[in-house]
Amino acid sequence: MNAIVLRNRTYDELQAGDAASLVRIVGRDDVDLFAKVSGDVNPSHLDTAFAATCQNGHVVAHSMWIGALVSAVLGTKLPGPGTIYLEQDLKFLKPVAAGDTVTATVTVKEKRPQQVVLFETVCTNQNGEQVVTGFATVLAPARKAEWPQADLPDISLHRHDRYAAFIKQARSLPPVAAAIVHPCSPDAILAAVEARDAGLFEPVLIGPERKIREAAEAAKVALDGLTIEAVPHSHAAAARAVELAVSGKVAILVKGSLHTDELLGPVVAAGSGLRTDRRISHVFAMDVPAYDKPLIVTDAAVNILPTLDQKRQICQNAVDLMRKIGNSEPRVAVLAAVETVNPHMPATLDAAALTVMAARGQITGAKVDGPLAFDNAISAAAARTKGIVSPVAGQADILLVPDLESGNMLAKQLVYFAGATAAGLVLGARVPIVLTSRADSVRARLASAALAKLVMARPLQGPAT
Numbered sequence: 207m208n209a210i211v212l213r214n215r216t217y218d219e220l221q222a223g224d225a226a227s228l229v230r231i232v233g234r235d236d237v238d239l240f241a242k243v244s245g246d247v248n249p250s251h252l253d254t255a256f257a258a259t260c261q262n263g264h265v266v267a268h269s270m271w272i273g274a275l276v277s278a279v280l281g282t283k284l285p286g287p288g289t290i291y292l293e294q295d296l297k298f299l300k301p302v303a304a305g306d307t308v309t310a311t312v313t314v315k316e317k318r319p320q321q322v323v324l325f326e327t328v329c330t331n332q333n334g335e336q337v338v339t340g341f342a343t344v345l346a347p348a349r350k351a352e353w354p355q356a357d358l359p360d361i362s363l364h365r366h367d368r369y370a371a372f373i374k375q376a377r378s379l380p381p382v383a384a385a386i387v388h389p390c391s392p393d394a395i396l397a398a399v400e401a402r403d404a405g406l407f408e409p410v411l412i413g414p415e416r417k418i419r420e421a422a423e424a425a426k427v428a429l430d431g432l433t434i435e436a437v438p439h440s441h442a443a444a445a446r447a448v449e450l451a452v453s454g455k456v457a458i459l460v461k462g463s464l465h466t467d468e469l470l471g472p473v474v475a476a477g478s479g480l481r482t483d484r485r486i487s488h489v490f491a492m493d494v495p496a497y498d499k500p501l502i503v504t505d506a507a508v509n510i511l512p513t514l515d516q517k518r519q520i521c522q523n524a525v526d527l528m529r530k531i532g533n534s535e536p537r538v539a540v541l542a543a544v545e546t547v548n549p550h551m552p553a554t555l556d557a558a559a560l561t562v563m564a565a566r567g568q569i570t571g572a573k574v575d576g577p578l579a580f581d582n583a584i585s586a587a588a589a590r591t592k593g594i595v596s597p598v599a600g601q602a603d604i605l606l607v608p609d610l611e612s613g614n615m616l617a618k619q620l621v622y623f624a625g626a627t628a629a630g631l632v633l634g635a636r637v638p639i640v641l642t643s644r645a646d647s648v649r650a651r652l653a654s655a656a657l658a659k660l661v662m663a664r665p666l667q668g669p670a671t
Contacts, residue, residue, distance in 0.1 A: 210355040210501060214286030218322040218344035225313040228275055232267045232306050234362055235563075240271045241330065242363075266570055272338050275310035276327045280344055282355075285323070288347030292322070297662035302329065307332040312342065321346050328407040358564045368493035368500045369653040372531045373404075375587040379663050380459045381408045384640075384655075385447040387469055388440040389462035390417040394423035397642055399427045401655040410456055412443045421463075440464040448472040452479035458658045460640040466507070473486035473635050479632045485509070485519035486634040488519070488641065489527060490617045491657055494626040497584060500537075501530065503605045503620075506613030507641065508632065514556050518563055523633040524604045525572040531657065538564075539583035539602035540576025541612075545575065545594060553608035560606070572595045574604070580616070605637040631651035631661070638662060 215224070230236075234320040236298035236460035241247050247269055249256035257265040257301050273296050280289050302308060302555035309330050316324040322348045328592035329338035350502065384407040386398045389416050395418070401407040411418050412427070413569035415436040435450070437443050452454045461469050473480045491500060502523045509516055521538055540557035547554045556577030581588040586600030627650045631637035638658040 209357075212282050212287050212351075212355055213547070214288050214347050214351045215284055215415050216350055217285075217317070217323065217348055220285060220314050220317060220323055220346060222314050222316065224284060225311055225657040226279055227309055228279045228283065229307065229309045229312040229521070231273075232302055232304050232308060234304050235441070236271065237265075237267050237304060238363055239316070239361065244268070244270070246270075248667050262301045262304055264416050266303055267306075269296075269298045269338070272298075272302055272308055272310070272329050275329060275611055276312065276338075276340075276342065277661075279310050279312045280325065280342060284325075284347045285344065286350070286507065287351045288346040291342070292300075292345055293338065294327070295345040296338055298326070298338055300337040302331065302337055308337065315341070321348055327431040337576065343547045354559065357552075362495075364495035366493050366627055366649060367654070368497075369491075369627070369629065369649065372500075373652060373656040374659060375531070376659040376663075377405050379500075379659060381405055382659055382662060383408045383429055383455060384455040384458040384460050384658070385410050385435075385450050387447045387458045387462050388413040388464040389465035390414065390421050390440075392421050394462035394642075395421045395427060395535075397651045398432070398652060399425075399642055400648060401460075404652055406521070406652070406659055407458070407460075407656045408665050409433075410450065412450075413448050413462065414438060423462050444472045446526075448478055448480055455636075457662045458638055458640065460504060460655075460658075461642060461655055466641060469639070470508070470632070473639065478636060480635045482636060484523060484632060484634040486632060487513075487523045488518040488630065488632050489524050490613075491527075491631065491653065492620055492626045493629075493653070494620055494624055496624055499603065500531075501584075501602070503613055503617045503628075504604065504606060504615045506607065506610060506629070508610070510610045512609065514559055517530045517556055517560060518569055521560065521569055521572075521574065521604070521606050524606070525569065527631070527633060527661060528603055529571055530660050533603055534571075536603035537570050537598040537601055538569075538572050538574040538576075538604040538606055539578045539598050540574065541580060541583060542577035542608060543579060543629060545577055545579050545582050545592065556608070572604070575599065578602075580605070602637060627653070629657055631657050633661070 307616050311328050314324045315326050325342045327340045327342050331337050341395040389395050389411050397410040410433045412435040437446050464579045487505045489504040502524050505520045540560050542553040542557050547558045554577040574595045583600050583602040589599035629650050638661040640654045640658050
């Protein structure tokens with residue numbers, strides 16, 4: 207494939223009336239990328255609701271994005287490589303919306319001494335209406351130049367909006383009391399304050415008071431209005447959090463700066479008051495930019511090598527969560543390395559059994575199918591290529607993994623290779639448990655809090671086991 211070569215016109219070659227144009231369609235990605243690069247996040251360019259209240263009544267492209275097209279014509283076509291911008295004036299006549307076609311044209315108006323050239327610059331829309339006019343003064347190149355166009359990197363915009371609906375739903379409900387267990391690091395304190403400020407939680411901080419206050423000072427946040435339950439150490443914090451949950455004084459547990467096992471130990475202990483008949487399991491609620499809906503990966507943090515019945519319960523926990531956030535019949539893909547049953551691969555046998563168990567009512571409220579390889583679970587094209595006919599293939603809402611190791615690797619690959627955001631929650635106890643990491647973004651922490659709040663606030667409709 208031959209590279210595109212940019213060729214210039216020297217000052218001596220330019221004549222009055224010479225012209226060149228560039229045509230671009232304004233896309234949503236163009237507007238968002240310009241906002242990200244320039245920092246111009248004026249909501250009239252990005253927010254439909256806000257823009258509806260403005261003079262134009264709709265979202266408009268940045269004026270300087272259109273102005274940049276003029277620069278592109280001058281720098282790549284006329285005069286081309288070697289051109290130096292000296293001055294530009296622009297008059298913006300009409301708004302440009304996403305979907306409009308803009309033609310930027312530059313025309314030589316006057317040649318001046320010392321290689322200075324005046325250009326008329328005009329941008330029109332698809333209707334031939336002028337949207338921008340003006341004049342540019344440039345220093346034209348003195349020597350001929352031919353240069354291959356730079357091979358620019360591919361760009362994809364990661365839009366993280368899969369959580370938006372349920373965070374909004376959670377914010378619409380009254381705040382709930384949440385025990386923040388041993389919040390003795392700046393990250394843990396900051397997460398508690400963020401959830402409070404977002405209207406999700408009324409945090410109860412449980413831990414050594416001196417360490418909590420030192421962490422707040424390091425995080426540069428005030429603890430005014432927050433309740434502190436002073437206990438001597440992390441073990442005592444976990445035990446006290448369970449007591450508060452059993453008594454109904456808190457509705458959610460949130461992991462602070464202690465180990466997960468240390469937090470879950472008192473929860474699953476015999477006679478704790480928080481155990482249920484359901485297996486405790488973890489879900490990663492993933493916001494994957496390349497996937498068009500929320501995606502749950504389970505279990506990637508609690509059950510190391512679950513049995514068939516434990517997988518059934520892990521599956522039901524995830525299904526119940528999906529239903530509580532608005533998916534009335536989620537699709538569960540039971541993952542394995544292949545999509546056929548192989549007696550030498552236990553994961554495929556469990557997947558087939560779980561599919562039958564769902565058909566027999568042992569898993570309720572969902573469509574379950576497996577074994578499915580990862581590509582067949584999330585790509586309709588991959589499923590068609592392999593001739594897979596399934597109510598789940600290509601459109602999974604839940605990925606039920608064979609074991610903790612595969613689930614943990616899958617979730618982290620989605621985060622680090624696919625730009626996903628992962629909210630973490632432990633289900634199966636009488637209260638939800640938020641598991642956050644120091645590496646989590648604010649978005650992930652708020653999504654975890656919102657999920658926990660919805661779990662507590664919304665009774666499950668319909669049958670469940």
